[in-house]
Amino acid sequence: MNPAIKIAQKEYAKVATWILEYPGICIYCGEDADSIDHLVPRAISGKTDRKYVPVVPACLNCNIIINDSPIFTIKGRAAIVAYSIRKTHKKELKIPFHNQQWFADFSPRMRANLEKRQMERQLLKQRLKCLDRGGMVYMLTESSADDDPLDSPLPALTLRFTIQGRESYPQ
Numbered sequence: 001m002n003p004a005i006k007i008a009q010k011e012y013a014k015v016a017t018w019i020l021e022y023p024g025i026c027i028y029c030g031e032d033a034d035s036i037d038h039l040v041p042r043a044i045s046g047k048t049d050r051k052y053v054p055v056v057p058a059c060l061n062c063n064i065i066i067n068d069s070p071i072f073t074i075k076g077r078a079a080i081v082a083y084s085i086r087k088t089h090k091k092e093l094k095i096p097f098h099n100q101q102w103f104a105d106f107s108p109r110m111r112a113n114l115e116k117r118q119m120e121r122q123l124l125k126q127r128l129k130c131l132d133r134g135g136m137v138y139m140l141t142e143s144s145a146d147d148d149p150l151d152s153p154l155p156a157l158t159l160r161f162t163i164q165g166r167e168s169y170p171q
Helices: 003-021 060-066 074-088 090-094 108-132 136-141 153-165
Strands: 035-038 055-058
Touching: 003 055, 003 074, 035 060, 055 060, 060 074, 074 090, 074 108, 074 136, 090 108, 108 136
Parallel strands: none
Antiparallel strands: 035 055
């Protein structure tokens, strides 16, 4: 058997219980998992050993970014996604956080647009925080007591639904 598959199987053994506990969540960033990621790409595993390659839940965005990466660990693959997101959203991540008083000077339509973009930026930063810790599996297991509960990954999931559902934003 391919040595890369053995490495991936050891990595999978570390996260298997987490995958069962949180089904449908991307192991890298915490978004909804709408695809699966083979820890060893087909280009490396080949067709004959493909059935031995472990798979983990991943969102389509993370799966596309990782593509045929020759890195077989969750933390390494999360680092690839974090680098790509930082590169893609460099300008957006530099914009400072604004309070409600700052938004008061704008028309309601402009204010709603700015607040929506700020919420999306917060979600992006939350996603990067998760990726920087090595993925969702490590975000949930290694969170320390001094972490802000609002910084946990679960409010980020709620935040995403608020943005997509066009519901009212927090005041």
